[in-house]
Amino acid sequence: MSHCVYQNTLLDDIIREHPLPRQLVKRAALEVLDIIREGLLRDGSVRINNFGTFRIKRTAPRRGRNPKTGEPITIPPRNTVMFAPCKALREQLEARPVTAKAPETPRPTRSAAMSMAAQRTVAVRSVALPPALDDTQPEHTAQADKPAVQIDKRQETAPPTPVPTAPPSTKAATIDATPLPLAREAANSADTAEPGRTPNLEPSETERKRRYPVWLYTGSAALAIGLLLWQQLDGEPDMETPATALLSPAEPTPAPSPALSTQSMSRRISSAGGVEKAVALEAAPLGPPEAVTPAQAVETTAAAPLPSPVSGTAAGQGERGDTFFVASAHTISSGDSLWRLAEHYYGDPLLWPHIYQANAEKITNPDFLRSGRTLTIPQLQGPPSALSETDRRHIAAGYFMTYLYYRDHGHRDAFFALLEAKRYSAEVVEERQHELDLTRLELILLAQQQPLKYPQPFRR
Amino acid sequence: MNTTEVIKLLAKRLDIPQREARVLLYAQFDAITRHLLEDHTVIQRGFGSFGVKETAPRRAYVPAKKAVCDIPAKRKVFFRIGKQLKEALAAWRPR
Numbered sequence: 001m002s003h004c005v006y007q008n009t010l011l012d013d014i015i016r017e018h019p020l021p022r023q024l025v026k027r028a029a030l031e032v033l034d035i036i037r038e039g040l041l042r043d044g045s046v047r048i049n050n051f052g053t054f055r056i057k058r059t060a061p062r063r064g065r066n067p068k069t070g071e072p073i074t075i076p077p078r079n080t081v082m083f084a085p086c087k088a089l090r091e092q093l094e095a096r097p098v099t100a101k102a103p104e105t106p107r108p109t110r111s112a113a114m115s116m117a118a119q120r121t122v123a124v125r126s127v128a129l130p131p132a133l134d135d136t137q138p139e140h141t142a143q144a145d146k147p148a149v150q151i152d153k154r155q156e157t158a159p160p161t162p163v164p165t166a167p168p169s170t171k172a173a174t175i176d177a178t179p180l181p182l183a184r185e186a187a188n189s190a191d192t193a194e195p196g197r198t199p200n201l202e203p204s205e206t207e208r209k210r211r212y213p214v215w216l217y218t219g220s221a222a223l224a225i226g227l228l229l230w231q232q233l234d235g236e237p238d239m240e241t242p243a244t245a246l247l248s249p250a251e252p253t254p255a256p257s258p259a260l261s262t263q264s265m266s267r268r269i270s271s272a273g274g275v276e277k278a279v280a281l282e283a284a285p286l287g288p289p290e291a292v293t294p295a296q297a298v299e300t301t302a303a304a305p306l307p308s309p310v311s312g313t314a315a316g317q318g319e320r321g322d323t324f325f326v327a328s329a330h331t332i333s334s335g336d337s338l339w340r341l342a343e344h345y346y347g348d349p350l351l352w353p354h355i356y357q358a359n360a361e362k363i364t365n366p367d368f369l370r371s372g373r374t375l376t377i378p379q380l381q382g383p384p385s386a387l388s389e390t391d392r393r394h395i396a397a398g399y400f401m402t403y404l405y406y407r408d409h410g411h412r413d414a415f416f417a418l419l420e421a422k423r424y425s426a427e428v429v430e431e432r433q434h435e436l437d438l439t440r441l442e443l444i445l446l447a448q449q450q451p452l453k454y455p456q457p458f459r460r
Numbered sequence: 461m462n463t464t465e466v467i468k469l470l471a472k473r474l475d476i477p478q479r480e481a482r483v484l485l486y487a488q489f490d491a492i493t494r495h496l497l498e499d500h501t502v503i504q505r506g507f508g509s510f511g512v513k514e515t516a517p518r519r520a521y522v523p524a525k526k527a528v529c530d531i532p533a534k535r536k537v538f539f540r541i542g543k544q545l546k547e548a549l550a551a552w553r554p555r
Binding site: 003004005006007009010013014017018020024025027028029031032033035036037038039040041042043044045046047048049050051052054056058078079080081082083085089090092093094096098 | 461462463465466469470473474476481483484485486487488489491492493494495496497498499500501502503504505506507508510512514515532533534535536537538539541545546548549550552553554555
């Protein structure tokens with residue numbers, strides 16, 4: 001009757017959400033069906049969370065007639081499969097009124113999906129921003145701390161969940177108050193923090209309605225954008241929180257220097273054994289730096305021991321000239337990630353874009369390293385606590401590359417990467433301003449403005 | 461068989477960690493769900509097809525209440541078994 005969808009379309013959909021080799025996705029899809037078949041044969045029923053239950057039903061033999069000759073025959077019993085959709089799916093389907101002729105809804109185009117993703121990024125962002133950061137931290141940790149295998153990214157692309165248990169803080173997001181599957185993620189926590197089940201059961205009409213005011217917002221914000229850009233990219237490398245703005249009405253608050261925050265971050269990370277990265281949030285009020293954590297490209301479970309850093313980085317290299325770390329080479333082996341390499345060689349994982357930037361031609365996806373290749377580990381002129389200007393620009397460039405890559409792949413952390421870039425060197429972002437996608441930047445800047453609803457001090 | 465078992469098997473066969481297998485599995489069914497919500501028919505060759513059909517409003521008798529009630533029009537998911545799956549299950553017998 002209507003639009004028929006075949007395997008290829010499904011694969012396209014999956015790849016759009018999780019940029020993965022098509023071959024792998026296809027094999028997985030076929031395996032899943034095989035497994036369901038085997039499960040049916042073994043148990044008679046297979047349940048898929050948040051989708052439904054397949055169950056074999058044996059039909060009873062019955063009498064019938066041969067329609068051609070009219071002679072009575074016995075139709076033998078057979079096995080068929082019944083499918084019972086899960087409650088969420090049923091409710092979503094029933095929520096939409098039945099129309100005599102359902103209007104053919106246009107398939108979500110790529111650009112639409114992207115803009116939706118952008119909106120959701122904003123939602124995440126605005127959740128993170130309110131001053132009461134403590135409330136939102138756990139959720140962020142859940143998202144950010146994930147070991148982030150390459151597929152784990154892009155949680156928000158899946159349409160929003162109707163999960164009623166979405167955290168109340170999400171309601172603060174006024175741009176797009178769509179509840180995110182945060183509750184679920186929190187449950188899945190660190191080891192599995194992937195999109196999990198995002199049943200994305202959502203009638204497209206409501207989605208469209210909800211999107212309409214958003215674009216109205218952005219349209220009216222087109223004027224504000226110039227001002228915002230000036231505020232954001234011109235003077236201060238960091239955004240003022242309302243509190244700091246109130247505290248120092250006369251002079252612009254110096255933003256927390258990146259060096260300082262990275263220092264405290266690395267200290268905390270090392271003291272907590274790299275586990276409690278959440279505490280680093282205090283040091284960097286701007287945004288969760290973990291959000292742009294490079295995923296563990298190859299599984300960290302293997303955790304191959306890294307070769308020891310060249311002659312005890314910190315102390316050894318301190319005397320020799322001004323370089324904190326002398327450039328070296330590293331051959332990627334299983335378990336390596338940029339994050340891990342940076343932690344190992346520089347003592348601060350947050351400097352990973354430095355390596356990314358130096359190996360731009362070898363790495364396309366910062367979350368995915370190919371083992372066997374040799375990377376240059378670029379030199380570091382000063383310790384992570386006092387980065388030199390050149391290093392900072394390199395790192396910012398690395399973060400900027402990450403932003404571009406993430407943005408082009410619809411990664412939800414794109415803006416965090418951009419913010420990080422700005423944190424390390426606002427000039428780099430300014431110079432490459434033409435590469436920014438302003439249509440989406442508007443959204444994020446708007447989101448940043450959200451908490452600033454307190455009266456702004458008058459500035460002369 | 462439940463989701464966990466499916467994920468475990470999938471991870472084993474594709475030689476990937478379970479959390480990746482989970483993502484792949486859910487991505488697949490989420491994609492199907494999304495299409496179902498748009499009233500598309502999803503066809504998995506050799507397995508079966510999923511679709512949505514609309515039921516007409518009807519009036520039904522509730523024996524427990526001894527009353528007639530109106531059942532509104534609804535959307536229902538149907539699954540039609542595919543040929544290969546049907547043949548594969550032909551030998552199955554309920555315990």
